[in-house]
Amino acid sequence: MSTPGRLAVVGLGPGDELTRTPEAVARVESATDLVGYGPYLDQIGMVRPDQVLHRSPNRKEADRARLALDLAAEGRDVVIVSSGDPGVFAMAAVVVEQLSDAHREQSDRWADVDVTIVAGITAATAAAARVGAPLGHDFCVMSLSDVLKPWSVVERRLHAAVGADFVVALYNPISRHRPWQLGAALEIVGQYRGAATPVLRARNVARATESVEVVELGTLDAEDVDMSTVLVIGSSRTTSFTDAHGRTWMLTPRSYDERSDAHHASASATVST
């Protein structure tokens, strides 16, 4: 009988090794088996000849998780790679879903596998850093994908988040299979935010192909957004300015001035110090 192995669900961070933690690097280096969607495996960079790569199709996340758990149960040292943070719309939930199912079914097939989630820097915060502090105040993080949740839930959450003046970071904003959803989402945002609201549009942060821009909500075009874009839509307080060197900053200030929000806020609020 083989000794049970281990599985790490590793966040590679947004791009190259400069944004990757030593913990993530160490788990990738020690792995006997690396499991992942092809582009994430490619993101690793150097792979040793003795490491086995298991390329997995994009939409087969549950199969990927079970393969990795099975390999670990056989005694292998397995890593599933995710871009960004595996806990944010990525593989951590898929793996824990399998563990949860096995627990409910009282199956012990993976009971002795040592499972670790290794956090990485997620796209929204990496992108935010490029332009200053768009996430400097309360924010929400949503996936626009309606593959696994009904569109009505997306709509309801957008109304709630934008209506309560959160900054909103949108992951998976558009894809070939979901062409109209971003437009519908922006229509909802436009019910609460002016056309001049700053929006961060970021692609491939910390990679050679990085593209980061601050645009206005009114001119944001779904044509300029793809599956690997993250959008950060400002609150009513978010501002942007371009400095003397032509660099554009985006800022959601820490303080929230109630006077300019008379519509929603009550004048009797207590401010402690």
Added chain:
Amino acid sequence: MSTPGRLAVVGLGPGDELTRTPEAVARVESATDLVGYGPYLDQIGMVRPDQVLHRSPNRKEADRARLALDLAAEGRDVVIVSSGDPGVFAMAAVVVEQLSDAHREQSDRWADVDVTIVAGITAATAAAARVGAPLGHDFCVMSLSDVLKPWSVVERRLHAAVGADFVVALYNPISRHRPWQLGAALEIVGQYRGAATPVLRARNVARATESVEVVELGTLDAEDVDMSTVLVIGSSRTTSFTDAHGRTWMLTPRSYDERSDAHHASASATVST
């Protein structure tokens, strides 16, 4: 005249060097001047004898940012350290606020300072990784501090976020100066979520003093929460289970089953594939 220097606002990540990016480490190592709130400077670990430490009081963030910008304008290589990610309720917004003010006042005092924000892993995602995938679906990140925003805004956002069934991560949940706010917030959460809702209570992740627990909303006691705790409150779909080895997992699944949410969702929603 001196050559203008540079300023990096660096996220150290949640704890030790295992969770810190090479980019953050490089900026700290090259710095001539390290500016920060004492505990964050202590988090760095090794500091060279030739590096100047500027310890700054906790609530003097704007002074700290201006000091750092002034040092950089004099030609120094300056780092402001933050725990976690500087863009999430931390120093990035404070620095960009100073730049924004200078821009509005047409001051060129810091015009030639090269400013960089270096992202780090923020507390909520680091804590989430410890217990599986509590942030596996849409979530909101809020500060419970009402020092810089009215409590009415906190209340309104809690109602919106919890009411729309987001997972909610709470930063700065309590302090000596804000003793009652957490209780008031939990009272709002309790209007929407059952007492058995899993809540992640995490302190000092990735440090020797780490304490991470999954508790039930109904038994969460404000007495067990302090300023450096982050709370992650589950959605109606979040589950937890304890495996054969006594490890407790917390999972917000990727899929959102509309049938169990008939109260809010419409039966006619389109699900694309």
